[in-house]
Amino acid sequence: MRILITGAAGFVGQHLAKVLLNDEEGRHTVILTDVIEAPIPKGTKWPQNAKSIKADLLAGSQNVVDEGLDAVFVFHGIMSSGSESDFDLGMKVNFDATKALLEVLRQTCPGVRVIYTSSQAVYGGDIVEPVTEATRPTPESSYGCEKIMCEYLITEFARRGFIDGLILRLPTVSVRPGKPTAAASSFLSGIIREPMQGLPCVVPLKDRAYRHWLCSPRILVTNLVHSLTIPREALPGYDRVVNLPGIGVTVQDMMDSLARVGGQDKLQYVSEEDDPKLKPILYSWPTLFDNTRALGLGYVRDTSFDDIVRDFKDSLGSA
Structure with missing residues (x-):
């Protein structure tokens, strides 16, 4: 093609x-x-x-x-x-x-x-x-x-x-490699990407129950x-x-996966600070999808966020 x-x-x-x-x-x-x-x-x-x-x-x-x-x-x-x-x-x-x-x-x-x-x-x-x-x-x-x-x-x-x-x-796609972007959801990659490389990441809301749909x-x-x-x-x-299919993951879920796959020491690089400009955007997005149509067309989904973090860890090793 x-x-x-x-x-x-x-x-x-x-x-x-x-x-x-x-x-x-x-x-x-x-x-x-x-x-x-x-x-x-x-x-x-x-x-x-x-x-x-x-x-x-x-x-x-x-x-x-x-x-x-x-x-x-x-x-x-x-x-x-x-x-x-x-x-x-x-x-x-x-x-x-x-x-x-x-x-x-x-x-x-x-x-x-x-x-x-x-x-x-x-x-x-x-x-x-x-x-x-x-x-x-x-x-x-x-x-x-x-x-x-x-x-x-x-x-x-x-x-x-x-x-x-x-x-x-x-x-939302996580974990994206590279640098932070202008997306309001950028931290959903940064919370894994930066700590895994010894760099700080600021989560723009103090709400570990915040849930997001990602792949x-x-x-x-x-x-x-x-x-x-x-x-x-x-x-x-x-x-x-x-x-397209995704899985629902909270900030706490992501931090738990970071600790399990990357090591407990990686949590020291994560901080939380409310951003009044980003919070209205983040909270406007839905947190649960019915992906029946997509799955019926043959699309697939991730099985766990731990696997997503392992993918990123493996990519660092390859690089």
Whole structure:
């Protein structure tokens, strides 16, 4: 397959590209695009099957789209707290650039599979749990609003036959490697990532019962690749949304896993301090999902947070 990945310099884009380029038979050609030069992942079997294109999608989507595309993964975006602090930038990157890309796709390669990564941030307010795809989105952040706007646009393009759209509402991904991001949920990786490397992490709320729905990088990419196989007719044209499977974990659960897998001494690097700007965003998100639709489509979930921490510990050893 010939696959385009936007936001490809980011963690998810790089991780997915590496998996695709390690396909046993070298069946995939991967085009990586971002506003910076997206590196071709190292240690792959088929690096010659990849190319990187630096582009601003709002002004230059036509430079990264060609008639031979089989699938597009849409990962680009400004994260939650970043969108909240700069409305214009968030709207430009998260919505306007996505719309520009979709317009070029429908003209250049109509019917192409477009896999859009949305977020549980589309939910907010007084929500009855467990959340399903039928739960009405009521975002309480600019990021969530921009995501649901894109969801409706992609659904309309799919209904009209312009694209073969699939919308995946992702759980928070933990543990992400690298550095903290502008996401309000960044600490949900930092609480493991930083202490495991002898670095401090500040949890932005003093509430160890705070619960969040998340998945590991390994399971996320497994599910992203699986999305390439979902038949178009598996979902109705007017409803292209799937809540990807996750597990519910509290701050205390995460600290307990850190101690069990990383060592009791790692807890000294974790501190807790209420952040009045982040708390309203964090508490607006639901904590329990019914993933019946996703599991019925063949998507999978993590089994425990201890395993997620072990994955990250193993990655440090490999690095």
